Amino acid sequence: MQLFSILPIILIFAPIALLLSFAPYVTRETISFGVTVSQYNYYTPVLRKLRRTFATVSLIGNGMVVLVSLYLLRSANEESTAMITGVCTMIFIVYWSALHILFHFKMKKIKGTLPTVEAPQRVKIDTTFRQNKLTYSNYWFLIHIAIIVVIAIISILNYKALPNVIPMKYDLQGNVTSSVPKTYLSVLAINLVQLGIIALMMLVNWSIKASKQQLTTSNPAKFAAENIQFRRKWSLFTIITGLLLTILFAFIQINMFVPNLVLLTAISFIIPVLIVLGAVWLSLTGRQGGGKIRNHQEERERSKEQPVNDDDYWKLGFIYFNANDPSFTVEKRYGIGWTINFAHPLSWVLLLFIIAIVVISRFLSQ
Numbered sequence: 001m002q003l004f005s006i007l008p009i010i011l012i013f014a015p016i017a018l019l020l021s022f023a024p025y026v027t028r029e030t031i032s033f034g035v036t037v038s039q040y041n042y043y044t045p046v047l048r049k050l051r052r053t054f055a056t057v058s059l060i061g062n063g064m065v066v067l068v069s070l071y072l073l074r075s076a077n078e079e080s081t082a083m084i085t086g087v088c089t090m091i092f093i094v095y096w097s098a099l100h101i102l103f104h105f106k107m108k109k110i111k112g113t114l115p116t117v118e119a120p121q122r123v124k125i126d127t128t129f130r131q132n133k134l135t136y137s138n139y140w141f142l143i144h145i146a147i148i149v150v151i152a153i154i155s156i157l158n159y160k161a162l163p164n165v166i167p168m169k170y171d172l173q174g175n176v177t178s179s180v181p182k183t184y185l186s187v188l189a190i191n192l193v194q195l196g197i198i199a200l201m202m203l204v205n206w207s208i209k210a211s212k213q214q215l216t217t218s219n220p221a222k223f224a225a226e227n228i229q230f231r232r233k234w235s236l237f238t239i240i241t242g243l244l245l246t247i248l249f250a251f252i253q254i255n256m257f258v259p260n261l262v263l264l265t266a267i268s269f270i271i272p273v274l275i276v277l278g279a280v281w282l283s284l285t286g287r288q289g290g291g292k293i294r295n296h297q298e299e300r301e302r303s304k305e306q307p308v309n310d311d312d313y314w315k316l317g318f319i320y321f322n323a324n325d326p327s328f329t330v331e332k333r334y335g336i337g338w339t340i341n342f343a344h345p346l347s348w349v350l351l352l353f354i355i356a357i358v359v360i361s362r363f364l365s366q
Contacts, residue, residue: 009069011273013088015280017062020096023335024051024103027288030307033100033107034317034334040304041114050110054103061099065091100334104317116306125215129224135209135235138202144246145198151250152191158257159187166256190253194246196357201242203350204338207329208235211338214289214331215308226290234337237282244271283336 024033029042033050041047069088073081159182166186167179180186208231216223248271255264287293313322318334323343332339340347 006070006073007269008085008272009066009073009088012276013069013092014066015276016092017059017066019280019283020092020335021055021058021062022284024054026283026286026293026336027332027334029287031288031333033103034311034314035104035107035111036307036309036311037111037114038116038302038304038306040302043302044114046110046114047107050103050107054099058096058099061095062092065095100318101316107317115304125213125220129213129228132224132228134228134231135205136232136239138205140239141198141202141205141242144201144242145195147246147250148191148194148198151253152188155187155191155253155256156184159184162187162256187256190249193357193360194249196353196360197245197249198242200354200357201238201245205235205238207338207340208238210327211329211331212325212327223290228290230286230288230290233282233286237278240278241275244275247271286336288336289331 029039030036032042032047033054037047065088069084072084162182164182165179166182214223214227248267251264251267255261285293310322313320313325314333315321318332318339319342320330320333320339321342325341325343327341328344328346329338329340331337340350342348
């Protein structure tokens with residue numbers, strides 16, 4: 001059984017499966033499977049049971065996918081390993097989507113049976129919210145860019161020392177599986193991909209800052225303070241992730257001049273695992289938008305007021321489409337993080353940009 005075939009399944013897919021299974025527990029207390037509810041209703045027995053059922057079914061299904069993958073990988077070669085991993089990823093996506101949609105529609109039916117408060121809807125907002133430092137500055141990415149420039153200069157200075165054919169991919173035994181002729185473009189291709197990734201990370205960091213402020217029915221100061229902390233935490237994670245990816249690609253490029261396959265393999269495995277585990281840890285230690293996952297309020301203290309209801313703009317509970325909203329990004333309704341407003345023209349430009357980075361990376365590695 002190949003160690004480097006198994007470890008990604010255990011250390012990447014398993015934590016992601018755990019996060020997806022417990023996603024209903026880390027969303028806002030006013031959202032249940034993409035449907036708006038009051039804080040009081042979120043903790044009613046029927047919704048507690050719904051979350052437990054979802055987590056159980058999700059863990060069982062995802063666990064079976066992981067176990068089957070491990071079984072198939074025990075004697076897989078390089079080609080079949082890539083195929084098994086790809087199929088496993090697709091199953092994760094399809095299974096999660098189907099399960100979420102099923103429970104989303106269940107939740108919509110249940111909502112009509114939940115107790116409500118017949119009162120005018122009131123919302124409160126902290127007008128000083130935008131005056132606070134919501135994220136870390138994008139200037140931190142100058143460190144990433146400096147590393148990219150230094151590696152590019154080293155690559156150009158050592159261009160003549162490179163062989164006429166440059167290895168781009170290796171199998172698990174260290175054999176070259178893909179190579180390209182030496183040109184300045186092929187040597188600097190990694191730097192171009194790095195710059196694209198850093199531009200994307202800077203956009204993500206900006207979107208965390210620019211995403212619209214959420215409204216609350218009570219205690220706007222506390223609500224805003226928790227949201228500020230939440231944004232800064234994920235902004236820092238974005239910057240660190242960008243730095244780790246920059247270091248990863250730097251090692252890949254340096255390996256052209258100073259081959260060290262053992263070190264490269266270790267770095268290529270450790271950095272993605274650190275990023276995934278970091279994201280899972282942040283997600284499971286704080287609620288979406290800020291605040292603690294465990295609510296110690298007494299039942300009578302929980303608000304029965306219906307929060308701002310924009311369910312009509314959330315298709316299937318997790319796709320935001322609102323042509324009347326000028327915001328480019330909004331907080332996710334399901335899970336942790338941010339999503340884009342698919343009615344905003346810039347969102348499609350971003351999607352095309354991401355696809356272009358993937359396609360170019362794939363093309364240059366052939």
